[in-house]
Amino acid sequence: DTGVSQDPRHKITKRGQNVTFRCDPISEHNRLYWYRQTLGQGPEFLTYFQNEAQLEKSRLLSDRFSAERPKGSFSTLEIQRTEQGDSAMYLCASSLIGGDRYEQYFGPGTRLTVT
């Protein structure tokens, strides 16, 4: 257990529905990342928060995706009008700014299946 939690662990939804995932990072970490991982591939960066500010978005993050971190603690990732291509593992990671190490600690992920 890394200290990063995600909820739910699994989500099955029908195409066209909206889904929301939650991530609770390690409490003292001010950086929070979302990644997407498809089967057999490494995680791909989606977006990044420093405290409550969303500072970076990947081109993978279409207009249907939105992420928030309202108080600089937990974060949510919402996908609107889900498509089958959205089926993947959504991973959250957190890290602490400062020093010369940038290790990110990952949560267990939310497995999304769009039918």
Place this chain on the structure above:
Amino acid sequence: GESVGLHLPTLSVQEGDNSIINCAYSNSASDYFIWYKQESGKGPQFIIDIRSNMDKRQGQRVTVLLNKTVKHLSLQIAATQPGDSAVYFCAETSPYSGAGSYQLTFGKGTKLSVIP
């Protein structure tokens, strides 16, 4: 574009033997590297990291070697155990990754299978 890749997709080793997992990277600006272990259905687990000003770093039963000349990274696992069976990813980042976000770029992964 810049990428991180792995030489071997699968690796089978006998329990008790040493394992070596290799990784090539192409981004010369990369200055920080991490090895992660991912078990089925779980998130990546941090194993060990190394900065570009080092060429070797040791942890408990693991050693990471960095050769900047040929842009090569390796993970050595000593006395491999059945619990080491997993997919291993190398990841890289730099101050220029995503305008200072230090986002990680992962390779595809190597599946390590330990034969009892």
